[in-house]
Amino acid sequence: MNAGFRAIPSVDAVLRSCSGQTATARFGHAQTTGRIRALINVERETARSAGMLRDAEGLGALALAALEAQSGHALRPVFNLTGTVLHTNLGRAVLADTAIDAAMDAMRDAVALEFDLDTGKRGERDDHLRALICELTGAEDATIVNNNAAAVLLVLNTLAGDGGGAVVSRGELIEIGGAFRMPDIMRQAGARLIEVGTTNRTHEKDYKAALDDEAVALILKVHTSNYRIEGFTKEVGGQVLSVLARNSDVPLVNDLGSGTLVDLARWGLRREPTVREAVAEGADLVTFSGDKLLGGPQAGFIVGRKDLIERINRNPMKRALRVDKMRLAALEATLKLYRDPDRLAERLPTLRLLARQRDEISDMAIALLPHVEAALGEAWHVAIVDCESQIGSGALPLDTLPSAGFAIRAASGSGQALERLAAALRGLAKPVIGRIAEGAIVLDLRCLEDGESFVRNLQGAHIGLA
Numbered sequence: 078m079n080a081g082f083r084a085i086p087s088v089d090a091v092l093r094s095c096s097g098q099t100a101t102a103r104f105g106h107a108q109t110t111g112r113i114r115a116l117i118n119v120e121r122e123t124a125r126s127a128g129m130l131r132d133a134e135g136l137g138a139l140a141l142a143a144l145e146a147q148s149g150h151a152l153r154p155v156f157n158l159t160g161t162v163l164h165t166n167l168g169r170a171v172l173a174d175t176a177i178d179a180a181m182d183a184m185r186d187a188v189a190l191e192f193d194l195d196t197g198k199r200g201e202r203d204d205h206l207r208a209l210i211c212e213l214t215g216a217e218d219a220t221i222v223n224n225n226a227a228a229v230l231l232v233l234n235t236l237a238g239d240g241g242g243a244v245v246s247r248g249e250l251i252e253i254g255g256a257f258r259m260p261d262i263m264r265q266a267g268a269r270l271i272e273v274g275t276t277n278r279t280h281e282k283d284y285k286a287a288l289d290d291e292a293v294a295l296i297l298k299v300h301t302s303n304y305r306i307e308g309f310t311k312e313v314g315g316q317v318l319s320v321l322a323r324n325s326d327v328p329l330v331n332d333l334g335s336g337t338l339v340d341l342a343r344w345g346l347r348r349e350p351t352v353r354e355a356v357a358e359g360a361d362l363v364t365f366s367g368d369k370l371l372g373g374p375q376a377g378f379i380v381g382r383k384d385l386i387e388r389i390n391r392n393p394m395k396r397a398l399r400v401d402k403m404r405l406a407a408l409e410a411t412l413k414l415y416r417d418p419d420r421l422a423e424r425l426p427t428l429r430l431l432a433r434q435r436d437e438i439s440d441m442a443i444a445l446l447p448h449v450e451a452a453l454g455e456a457w458h459v460a461i462v463d464c465e466s467q468i469g470s471g472a473l474p475l476d477t478l479p480s481a482g483f484a485i486r487a488a489s490g491s492g493q494a495l496e497r498l499a500a501a502l503r504g505l506a507k508p509v510i511g512r513i514a515e516g517a518i519v520l521d522l523r524c525l526e527d528g529e530s531f532v533r534n535l536q537g538a539h540i541g542l543a
Contacts, residue, residue, distance in 0.1 A: 085120045086133035088113050096137030104144045112140040155508040156531060160480065160521030162430050163469035167510065169368045169375070171426040173414060176373060176407040183406035190402045203390070205405055209412050213338050214352045216363070216380035220390055221408070222398040226257060228364040228377030229332050233266035233297075235392045236328060236385070241294025243268040244287045246279035248312060249299035259299060268294070278311040284318065288325045296322045298331045298360070300350065315350075319359025328361035328385060335470060336365020336378070338415050344422055344432040346468075347476050352380065361385055369470045372427030373411035374404045430524050431468060431478065438522050439481040445528050449483060452535035457498070458486045464521040484517040507534050 091097045091113045092106075100109040116136050123130055131139070155167060163169045172180075193200035203220050210219035222228050237243050243263055250272070252258045263270050271290065273283040287293065296318055315331055322329035333355060342348040349370065355363045362385055367376030377398075379389060389395065400408075414424050422428045442461045450459050462484040465477035487494040495513055502509040502518070507530075511520040525531055 082121065082124050084130050085117060085124060086136060088117065090133040091136045091140065094133040094137035096134060096141045100137065100141040100144055104148065108144060109140060112143055116140055153508060155510050156534070157524045158482065158509060158511045158520040158522065160464055160466045160512065160523060161469040162427065162466065162524060163369055165470055169470055170372045172374060172407060173372070173411060173425050175414065175424070176410040179406040179410035180403040183402045188402050202399065202405060206409055206412065209409065210378060210380060213412060213415055214380050215356045218383040218386035219378060219380040220386050221400055222377045222379070222395070223400050224375050225334060225364055225366040225377040226262060227398040228379045230262055230266050231389055231392060231394055231398055232330055232362055232364060232379060233263055233268045234394055235389045237269070237294035238267035240267060240269050242271045242290055242292045244271045244273055244284060244293055244296045245299065246274045246312065247272050248274060248276050248279055249301055251299055251301055277309060279313060280311060281313050281317055281321070284313060284321050288321065293325065293327055295327050296329045298329065300333045315355055315358035315360055322361065323359070329359065330362045330364070331355045331360035333363060333365040335369040337370040339418055339421065344428060346431060356380065367408055370427065371411070372425045374407045376400055376404060376408055433523055435479040435481060441522055441525065441528055442481045442483065445532060448532040449535060452532070453485065456488055458488055460484050462519070464519065466521055466523040478523065480521050480523040482519055482521040484519050486517045505534055509534070
């Protein structure tokens with residue numbers, strides 16, 4: 078009961094309470110004391126309004142709960158049930174166990190990152206991956222930066238950073254996520270954009286006309302992985318461009334974007350050009366991502382001619398864009414999986430999730446349905462539905478993968494019920510991220526592999542009524 082300001086416990090009294098002692102043991106005296114003082118200030122306002130006051134144990138419990146919430150990781154694991162496998166906002170590729178182990182090993186100890194164990198002298202961090210990348214791509218040399226946009230920026234700055242012309246088809250002037258546009262990247266790199274052709278049709282003669290400009294520094298071919306133009310279209314292939322580039326004594330740079338090291342058609346996906354094919358076609362440099370179709374951590378690869386890679390590595394920007402020891406370790410482990418393509422889909426999560434068959438996913442939905450219904454209660458109708466998953470991150474934008482999942486609708490209530498349920502799912506111990514479509518929350522199960530953990534997560538929650 079409210080007995081005025083004298084009823085408010087002292088800081089010391091709260092610290093001596095059971096919860097206060099637990100908080101001090103876990104979070105230290107300074108943090109716990111600061112939180113208690115903040116709560117006591119709130120209690121003073123409550124006393125002024127003649128409200129109910131808490132005793133020392135009650136304030137200690139509040140302090141402990143607040144400190145526990147504050148101590149949680151901001152970057153929280155979630156259940157990705159959006160239907161997008163490589164979801165940019167959810168971290169793209171999930172790493173293979175071997176890559177996770179390698180990164181953890183690199184974190185635990187000092188490593189020979191830039192130290193040559195044979196000579197005892199300073200080494201080069203790219204050396205840990207160079208031979209492996211060249212083996213898998215057929216390139217002469219390779220270097221690594223922190224993502225593919227950085228790879229393109231570094232290449233353009235090195236080869237055309239003094240205002241040199243970069244010839245690009247208008248149909249390949251893409252915009253990637255976050256409103257980053259190829260013309261903007263080129264401008265920041267110091268290159269001069271030379272557009273050729275039209276949005277839907279570009280011919281060999283268009284490139285030839287542009288190459289008459291003596292200030293041309295390179296030809297840039299960009300794989301339009303995040304959209305596709307169909308109908309009355311024309312583009313010039315890498316093999317033809319390589320001949321034009323060679324005849325004009327300028328390099329051909331092929332930006333593959335998502336990039337892949339294997340033919341995805343083997344697992345029922347649409348065929349994408351591989352890095353090895355781009356190199357074999359005659360591209361002088363090829364850039365591609367590590368965290369998309371390749372299935373590794375965020376990184377950007379530049380492979381190709383040795384003399385050009387050496388120029389790129391001498392660019393001062395390279396140091397600003399380099400990757401750390403954890404990513405290098407995870408990349409090496411991921412790339413080594415590609416040496417055994419017969420078991421790649423078993424060991425690489427990205428490919429395993431993309432290759433999952435609808436029947437397997439549907440069987441999981443059937444098994445989980447009663448548990449989901451019980452966790453949500455009678456306020457919600459849960460039905461198994463067919464879904465169309467997406468690859469994501471700009472890869473194969475028009476292709477969908479047959480899948481299955483749940484459509485959750487309110488038994489009754491306002492149109493805001495779905496928004497409240499979506500918020501409740503996001504508020505779980507491990508947030509569940511789905512999508513709202515056609516009056517339902519849809520949970521696509523393609524990326525769900527641990528059904529038991531998902532059910533426990535739901536059962537431990539209080540979702541609330543519609």
